[in-house]
Amino acid sequence: MTNFLLIFLSIIVVVFMATVLFGAPFVPTHQKQLKKLVKCLKLSKNDVLVDLGSGDGRVLNTFAPKINRAIGYEINPFLVFLSKIRCFKNKNISIKMTDFRLEKLPQDTTIIYIFYADTFKKSVLKLIKNHKKSLIVISYGFQFEELGAGKRKHGFWIYKT
Numbered sequence: 001m002t003n004f005l006l007i008f009l010s011i012i013v014v015v016f017m018a019t020v021l022f023g024a025p026f027v028p029t030h031q032k033q034l035k036k037l038v039k040c041l042k043l044s045k046n047d048v049l050v051d052l053g054s055g056d057g058r059v060l061n062t063f064a065p066k067i068n069r070a071i072g073y074e075i076n077p078f079l080v081f082l083s084k085i086r087c088f089k090n091k092n093i094s095i096k097m098t099d100f101r102l103e104k105l106p107q108d109t110t111i112i113y114i115f116y117a118d119t120f121k122k123s124v125l126k127l128i129k130n131h132k133k134s135l136i137v138i139s140y141g142f143q144f145e146e147l148g149a150g151k152r153k154h155g156f157w158i159y160k161t
């Protein structure tokens with residue numbers, strides 16, 4: 001039993017370390033700031049949000065009641081499991097275990113949410129470029145100069161494409 005627990009814990013540590021090495025460790029967005037952000041955005045029931053690296057699902061959970069659908073792409077299986085439990089009550093949330101770089105944005109996506117450093121900038125810009133519709137891009141803490149001046153609110157950079 002102890003051996004099994006040790007192996008299981010080691011696997012968790014290795015998976016979390018792997019995301020650190022790939023450049024985007026799990027660090028959750030500050031919940032209070034998230035709530036302030038959602039209050040100040042003009043969200044509607046036509047909005048579809050994609051969180052590119054959805055972590056424990058807090059972004060999805062905070063946006064979901066105000067919008068049509070919230071979708072999470074998350075590479076870490078433990079976080080996918082945890083967030084599915086956390087988001088269980090919101091029926092308009094879906095979470096896919098995947099590397100977001102292999103995905104396309106659903107056609108009706110209107111908002112994307114990103115929280116990580118420059119490592120993935122190119123991939124995010126490619127996703128945005130390939131999306132046919134205009135998007136609101138929300139980046140927590142990191143600027144996307146390539147998308148223009150943007151606006152800064154409660155620690156988030158907000159851009160319109």
Ligand SMILES: C[S@@+](CC[C@H](N)C(=O)[O-])C[C@H]1O[C@@H](n2cnc3c(N)ncnc32)[C@H](O)[C@@H]1O
Pocket residue numbers: 019022024025026027028029051052053054055056057058059073074075076079098099100101114115116140
């Ligand atoms: C800084 S955390 C942000 C979590 C969440 N969006 C939030 O703001 O609370 C970045 C997340 O991206 C995930 N991640 C890292 N690389 C990824 C990739 N290539 N595809 C999907 N998710 C990835 C990590 O596992 C981590 O949960």
